[in-house]
Amino acid sequence: MRDLYEAQRAMRQARRAAMARGVLAVLDIGTSKVTCIVLQFDGPGQFRESDGVGPMAGQSSFRVIGQFTTQSRGVRYGEIETMAETEHCVRHAVQGAQKQAGVRVDHVIATISGARPASYGLAGEIALRSGKVTEEDVAAALAACEVPDFGRNRDVLHAQPVNFAVDARSGLSDPRDIVGDRLAVDMHVLTIDGFAASNLVQCVQRCDLELAGVGSAAYAAGRAALVEDEQELGAACVDMGGGVTGVSLFLKKHMLFADAVRMGGDLVTRDISAGLRVPLATAEWLKTRHGGLEATNRDDREMIDVTPERDEHWDGERRTVSRADLIGIMRPRVEEILDGVREVLEVAGFDQMPSRQVVLTGGASQIPGLDGLAMRILGQNVRIGRPLRIHGLAQQHTAPCHAATVGLALHAANPQDEWWDFEMPVERAGVVGLRRAYRWFRNNW
Amino acid sequence: MSGLKHLTAAFSAAAPPAPARRPGARPPPAARTARREPGPSRLAYRLNRLWLTPFYRRLLRIGLPLLLVAAVTGLWLSDETRRANLTGGVAALVENIQSREAFMVRKMEIEGASPAVDRALRAMLPVNLPASSFDIELRDLRQAVERLDAIEKVEFRIRPGGILSAVVVEREPAILWRHARGLDLLDAQGHRVASVTSREVRRDLPLIAGEGAARHTGEALALIDAAGPILPRLRGLERVGERRWDVVLDRGQRIMLPTERPLPALRRALAMDREDALLARDVTVIDLRDPSRPVLRMGLAAQNTLRRAAGLPEIDADGNLIEPEEGGAKTAAAGNAARRGG
Known part of the structure; x- marks a missing residue:
């Protein structure tokens, strides 16, 4: 745990350095696309009071000056599988964004979508020595959390305190300076596969970039696609990506749970390709251009020409498929994905949430008719979410498939407190002896 | 069924059967060129990042052209003949323009x-x-x-x-200055104009004498201006001890002026002259060095007149008593010397 603490702190340092320099890149390495956007931090004061722009949770302090999306290769289920190809794609995306921005980017915040996330809720409790809560007490309480066995080679991606309680008062978001005897904390820890995380670090390093933070794609998508009330009252964000469908639960503006279903939009394309015997490119085109989930009578008559290109292995035959066939292939697979999401939500205890809002986002959420299907499977409160608009983002990047990117930009500008943002308690630090000697000296003389 | 048969027959009559193709005669599919992967190579990526670094950008955009220009110029100028030609050409051009x-x-x-x-x-x-x-x-x-x-x-x-x-x-000569090295003409500010050989060259100019007199020409000219009534008798001014002026008149008369404020003192002497015709009498020196206590030094004739009136023996030019008896004269001379010293 200690190495990870140091690593995360180093990344926080890098992030701070990037903010001081004013330029930070957000890199979303997905299964189907790699997006890089370059943020420029101008600091507060860009807008005047009279412009009618408030602080907006840190959004007004940055703008997007470069953005580039390229097809992703070498990624499966949100994990890097072929390093060289992924690296190539990342270089392409970063170079494109740099070119548009006109500045060199050194620091990068990356998302990781797959890598078998696992959520843990930890609880810790300490007695307050000074009669009120100080910053050290918070750190000590966080350190006092009982850490379960995460399993072999798991890395902690997020460790966010979600709830504080002083004596009997629970639900505090900032317990500092509150008077009491005992401080209890609930912490949400998200762990991912260590090898996947190392691969991501390796990939970024091979592109001569410095990693200034890693965020879960599901968490980032939730921050971008959920409106503030939904985050406060409780909602689930379903980020339907190409290889992985991420699920995150939010309550009181904190992520309580995150998981991923290892199915996504690419699986639908594969089904179409196999079912209609068309190349993958054609299948992708069919899915995005003509896809749907609710068949009507008209769809039987709507024939789609899928004749391959002449210079390919064309056997002289013209082929058409009806849209009903296409829908017939897509619907079961999407249902399966949503079933997986429902299972995850059941495990997470979504039924006990006060507001059972489900927000679908991500690239696969653009299938027409998905909200109707999802309503039947996930419950009545379903909507398709688009990411928040941020300053300078191009039109093509406001689509739902870039929710994680936008969310990570928000996360970069205004990060949530994590465990490693607090000073490690002295008992765990290396300079124990010196501090203890100093304290003894001060107390006794 | 029969209709179908008929149709088939009609078809077979209209379209001749396709020619039999030898196996393997099918044209091979055109070799597709491998699509290049988009994205930069590692080298291109690194160069691009280098290019986006402001320092290298400046180096390449400004430093490199400068270096090139400097190198070319240096190479061209490294030849002696070319350098000579260049400097010669420039000099000729300058000469050509200047001598228009x-x-x-x-x-x-x-x-x-x-x-x-x-x-x-x-x-x-x-x-x-x-x-x-x-x-x-x-x-x-x-x-x-x-x-x-x-x-x-x-x-x-x-x-x-x-x-x-x-x-x-x-420069307008205003005054003559006699000093140890000769006789100079000075202007009103005391600046040397020229040297002259004798006083006779410029009889019209007043004369000053003494070391350091040139630095106080203005004062001297003011004194000469103020000496209106005695101007015909004025021989000149003498700087004494680089400190104060003496007005030298003919017949060996002299007015000693103080260091400070000499002009009022001179005016006072002139006023005394006007009242009592002082300078027409037998007075050698009017000593005004202490303005509150003017002192007169009388001539020998005046002294003897006074002495005769007082019944004292007369004195000669050296201050010795002229006595019928020699011894008496000696004691009187000693007494006189003692009185002077006191």
Whole structure:
């Protein structure tokens, strides 16, 4: 745990350095696309009071000056599988964004979508020595959390305190300076596969970039696609990506749970390709251009020409498929994905949430008719979410498939407190002896 | 069924069967060129990032062209002949422009100078006319000319038509100064104008004498102005001890003025002269060095007159008593000397 603490702190340092320099890149390495956007931090004061722009949770302090999306290769289920190809794609995306921005980017915040996330809720409790809560007490309480066995080679991606309680008062978001005897904390820890995380670090390093933070794609998508009330009252964000469908639960503006279903939009394309015997490119085109989930009578008559290109292995035959066939292939697979999401939500205890809002986002959420299907499977409160608009983002990047990117930009500008943002308690630090000697000296003389 | 048969027959009649194709005769599919993966190579990526770094960007955009230009120039100039050609060409060009008709100076006109100064000025010109105006540095020339004692101010100007005009203001001699090294003419500010051989050259000018007198010419002139009634008798002023003035009159008379405020003291002496005709009497020195206590030194005749009236023996020019008896004269002389010292 200690190495990870140091690593995360180093990344926080890098992030701070990037903010001081004013330029930070957000890199979303997905299964189907790699997006890089370059943020420029101008600091507060860009807008005047009279412009009618408030602080907006840190959004007004940055703008997007470069953005580039390229097809992703070498990624499966949100994990890097072929390093060289992924690296190539990342270089392409970063170079494109740099070119548009006109500045060199050194620091990068990356998302990781797959890598078998696992959520843990930890609880810790300490007695307050000074009669009120100080910053050290918070750190000590966080350190006092009982850490379960995460399993072999798991890395902690997020460790966010979600709830504080002083004596009997629970639900505090900032317990500092509150008077009491005992401080209890609930912490949400998200762990991912260590090898996947190392691969991501390796990939970024091979592109001569410095990693200034890693965020879960599901968490980032939730921050971008959920409106503030939904985050406060409780909602689930379903980020339907190409290889992985991420699920995150939010309550009181904190992520309580995150998981991923290892199915996504690419699986639908594969089904179409196999079912209609068309190349993958054609299948992708069919899915995005003509896809749907609710068949009507008209769809039987709507024939789609899928004749391959002449210079390919064309056997002289013209082929058409009806849209009903296409829908017939897509619907079961999407249902399966949503079933997986429902299972995850059941495990997470979504039924006990006060507001059972489900927000679908991500690239696969653009299938027409998905909200109707999802309503039947996930419950009545379903909507398709688009990411928040941020300053300078191009039109093509406001689509739902870039929710994680936008969310990570928000996360970069205004990060949530994590465990490693607090000073490690002295008992765990290396300079124990010196501090203890100093304290003894001060107390006794 | 029969209709179908008929149709088939019609088809077979209309379209001849496709020619049998040898197996393997099918044209091979055109070899597709492998699609290049988009995205930069590692080298291109690194170069691009380098290019986006401001330092390298500046280095390449400014430093490299500068280096190239410097290298080319250096290489070209490394040859002795080329360097000589270049400097020669430039010098020729400059010479060509400077020696144009429009820049030539042919004549020198001098205004307000006496013949001697005129000759000196013409001799001081550094070049022989006609010359280019670029070769005549007017400021340096002016400074050199103004170093001459006889010239107070000079203005040079090159007028159209190639005329170098000089307007000279000469120093006006106001006073004569006799000192240990000779006799000088000074202007009103005490600046030397010229040397003269004798007083007779300028009888019209007043005379001052003594070391350091030149530095107080203004005071001397004011004193001479104030000496109106005795001006015909005035021989000159003498600076004593570089400190104060003596007014020297004929008949060996002298007015000793104080260091401070000599002018009122002189006026006082003149007033005494007007009241009592002091200077017409036998008075050698009017000593006004202490303005509150004027002292007169009388001549020998006056002293003897007084002594005769008092019944005392007369004295000669050396202050010795003239006595019928020698011994008495000796004691009187000793007593007189003691009284003087007191």
